[in-house]
Amino acid sequence: MAAQIYSGEKYASRRREISANLAKRPEFHDSKPLPFMTREEKILESSRKLTLISKHMNEIIDPSDKRELYHLNCEVLGIEGNPMALHGDMFIPALTAQASDEQQEKWLSRALRREIIGTYAQTELGHGTNLRKLETIATYDVDTQEFVLHTPQITALKWWPGNLGKSSNYAVVVALMIIKGKNYGPQTFMVPLRDEKTHQPLKGITIGDIGPKLAYNIVDNGFLGFDHYRIPRTNLLMRHTRVEPDGTFVKPPHAKINYSAMVHVRSYMITGQAIMLAYALTIATRYSSVRRQGQIDTTQPEVKVLEYQTQQHRLFPSIARAYAFVFAGAETVRLYERVLQEVETGNVSLMADLHALTSGLKSVVTHQTAQGIEQARMACGGHGYSQASYISEIFGVAVGGCTYEGENLVMLQQLARYLVKSAGLVQAGQSSKLGPLVAYLGAKSDSTSLIDRTPTPGFAEYVKTFQHIARKQTLKAAQKLFGFMEKGDTREVAWNKSTVELNRASRLHTRLYIVEAFVRRVEEVADPRLKEVLTDLLRLHVNYELLDVAAYALEDGFLSSSQLDYIREQLYFYLAKIRPNAVSLVDSWEFSDRELRSVLGRRDGNVYENLFAWAKASPLNKTDVLPSVDKYLKPLMESARASKL
Numbered sequence: 001m002a003a004q005i006y007s008g009e010k011y012a013s014r015r016r017e018i019s020a021n022l023a024k025r026p027e028f029h030d031s032k033p034l035p036f037m038t039r040e041e042k043i044l045e046s047s048r049k050l051t052l053i054s055k056h057m058n059e060i061i062d063p064s065d066k067r068e069l070y071h072l073n074c075e076v077l078g079i080e081g082n083p084m085a086l087h088g089d090m091f092i093p094a095l096t097a098q099a100s101d102e103q104q105e106k107w108l109s110r111a112l113r114r115e116i117i118g119t120y121a122q123t124e125l126g127h128g129t130n131l132r133k134l135e136t137i138a139t140y141d142v143d144t145q146e147f148v149l150h151t152p153q154i155t156a157l158k159w160w161p162g163n164l165g166k167s168s169n170y171a172v173v174v175a176l177m178i179i180k181g182k183n184y185g186p187q188t189f190m191v192p193l194r195d196e197k198t199h200q201p202l203k204g205i206t207i208g209d210i211g212p213k214l215a216y217n218i219v220d221n222g223f224l225g226f227d228h229y230r231i232p233r234t235n236l237l238m239r240h241t242r243v244e245p246d247g248t249f250v251k252p253p254h255a256k257i258n259y260s261a262m263v264h265v266r267s268y269m270i271t272g273q274a275i276m277l278a279y280a281l282t283i284a285t286r287y288s289s290v291r292r293q294g295q296i297d298t299t300q301p302e303v304k305v306l307e308y309q310t311q312q313h314r315l316f317p318s319i320a321r322a323y324a325f326v327f328a329g330a331e332t333v334r335l336y337e338r339v340l341q342e343v344e345t346g347n348v349s350l351m352a353d354l355h356a357l358t359s360g361l362k363s364v365v366t367h368q369t370a371q372g373i374e375q376a377r378m379a380c381g382g383h384g385y386s387q388a389s390y391i392s393e394i395f396g397v398a399v400g401g402c403t404y405e406g407e408n409l410v411m412l413q414q415l416a417r418y419l420v421k422s423a424g425l426v427q428a429g430q431s432s433k434l435g436p437l438v439a440y441l442g443a444k445s446d447s448t449s450l451i452d453r454t455p456t457p458g459f460a461e462y463v464k465t466f467q468h469i470a471r472k473q474t475l476k477a478a479q480k481l482f483g484f485m486e487k488g489d490t491r492e493v494a495w496n497k498s499t500v501e502l503n504r505a506s507r508l509h510t511r512l513y514i515v516e517a518f519v520r521r522v523e524e525v526a527d528p529r530l531k532e533v534l535t536d537l538l539r540l541h542v543n544y545e546l547l548d549v550a551a552y553a554l555e556d557g558f559l560s561s562s563q564l565d566y567i568r569e570q571l572y573f574y575l576a577k578i579r580p581n582a583v584s585l586v587d588s589w590e591f592s593d594r595e596l597r598s599v600l601g602r603r604d605g606n607v608y609e610n611l612f613a614w615a616k617a618s619p620l621n622k623t624d625v626l627p628s629v630d631k632y633l634k635p636l637m638e639s640a641r642a643s644k645l
């Protein structure tokens, strides 16, 4: 099963080897539990381990293999980030996609060797979503052939970029490019921030950390201001866009080609989110198979809480989602790599499809992941609320994904633009022009769903039902938009009046895609035992997801209430059928205890002993009487006692 999750036996077994190798190297392990450390201690600890990784990486992994590096980072550094997180996630991808060969020789090679540390500085105090209204300006000075970077007002301060505050000495900075008074929109520049020897900020740069966040606090998200700060013309990233010495602008082959670093993260983060969801479910499912509370049969001992249907309903659909997301994530990464290669040859035809797909997936997956993690925390009762479970940190990190790389409701609108165009083609009788991701929009629905109208409905009946729902909502939302426009609204006003419906269409389209990705993967599985378990999980998934969106199919009679009853019964049937395999389904992700960092979720199942040992190690228990008691509580109680006398 691990080979299914990790798209092949090769990487699945490499993960095991890497974990086994690290198990023998105590210097790579957390020196104490992360929840017991201050933010400063965590940053120090993470930097220590980062240095070890840089020194010994070649003995443990093939450093050219991104997935091996990812696993090494998960084991050693964990999810709370590290001082070079953005260096790998965005700085290197931005240089790879946007720097010219010459620039890559100068900077990318140094970045890969970790001679310099970089980040991606785009968001500002006043603007994150609307990139065209960024306020940092890069004005071209033809005389000196330099760009002058400037922060004209407080809202123009860069704000949020990861590792900007304290760790990075370079950044790919996004600024509005002005040449001879003309605004050429957001462009990307390579900008030195700190002296390479002293790490002091360079003259003209104001820089620092933005302070603690909900989670992800090892990362020093930062602020950055420029005071007429000059960089050479050749620091504009010029793989696709160019500015000649005389200020002539040479257009890229696609207007949004500079957004590639964002698309990179959006493509990879689907898998990252699936893994975080699986972390939380591993913890909660293992704990639920140890925790005993209450009885189902009063003549029998107390049961494991995993025997309760409500507990299964709380956890198993999310287990299915974690599988679905990792399968969908593998597809987005493949598509991203393909588009990256095609862009190199000047073919930008798939950029819009990739953008639409990743915008929708990013939004749906992060939202459902956060919901699933929070349910997993609650499924652990009181102990879920303790940081010993580590689920609160997993939630905090994962839920950030709803905001970073494009606020979810905004990104759903990006997909909606694509869907509306596709709906326009259908309306114009040009369905043959629809791309493969939206071809179903041009098909005709059956009059009713065939679910439960055939002896054992196959996945095709479910897929057709999801297609019907997504098609109906897309065409209806587009119609609403077109209707407002026909009545005289501008497109923008009409759009704003239709966005709740448009975003619904985007979610339904994306949920259909996720179901299809799951079906595609299960169909490929050859091993019959594995296929049976995955088929059960897929059946749970399609029934659960369909129930969740059934209102759309009930309102036009595509599904009847008796079919809905059938879907509910199927769901309950598969909850029970999956129960014996539940622990194996989470264990199949093969997370080591070190990677999971959870006292509740350890493989040995000795929950109570482990919890007690953890509590005893809490910094508060170092002494029996705290200074706060000596200083305040004792005098308080003493004076209360004295006044009573």
Ligand SMILES: CCCCC/C=C\C/C=C\C/C=C\CCC(=O)SCCNC(=O)CCNC(=O)[C@H](O)C(C)(C)COP(=O)(O)OP(=O)(O)OC[C@H]1O[C@@H](n2cnc3c(N)ncnc32)[C@H](O)[C@@H]1OP(=O)(O)O
Pocket (backbone or CB within 6 Å): 088, 089, 090, 120, 122, 123, 128, 129, 130, 131, 132, 162, 256, 259, 260, 262, 263, 265, 268, 269, 272, 351, 352, 355, 403, 404, 405, 406, 407, 410, 414, 417, 418
């Ligand atoms: C390697 C492992 C990684 C795992 C990661 C795991 C953990 C990560 C941990 C921590 C966080 C790490 C990073 C976070 C970093 C950041 O958050 S960086 C900042 C990200 N910021 C955003 O995402 C901003 C969101 N805003 C936008 O993207 C754009 O402003 C917009 C909303 C897309 C609008 O852009 P705009 O230029 O105004 O375009 P407009 O709306 O006018 O659209 C014009 C057409 O262009 C199309 N389009 C837009 N973007 C793209 C694109 N990327 N590719 C292709 N096409 C694009 C758009 O759809 C429009 O097309 P039409 O045909 O006209 O409809």
Ligand SMILES: Cc1cc2nc3c(=O)[nH]c(=O)nc-3n(C[C@H](O)[C@H](O)[C@H](O)COP(=O)(O)OP(=O)(O)OC[C@H]3O[C@@H](n4cnc5c(N)ncnc54)[C@H](O)[C@@H]3O)c2cc1C
Pocket (backbone or CB within 6 Å): 086, 120, 121, 122, 123, 126, 127, 128, 129, 130, 159, 160, 161, 162, 216, 221, 400, 403, 404, 405, 406, 407, 408, 409, 410
């Ligand atoms: C953990 C974390 C890490 C980050 N790392 C980086 C980084 O490394 N580099 C970087 O540059 N940035 C980074 N960011 C910033 C992040 O990318 C932005 O915060 C994000 O893109 C959202 O933009 P915003 O903050 O401007 O939100 P806003 O756009 O202000 O969103 C506020 C609300 O307005 C709504 N809204 C906005 N526009 C519209 C619209 N057109 N239609 C309808 N509703 C709208 C949103 O849906 C939301 O409800 C990070 C953020 C976080 C939380």
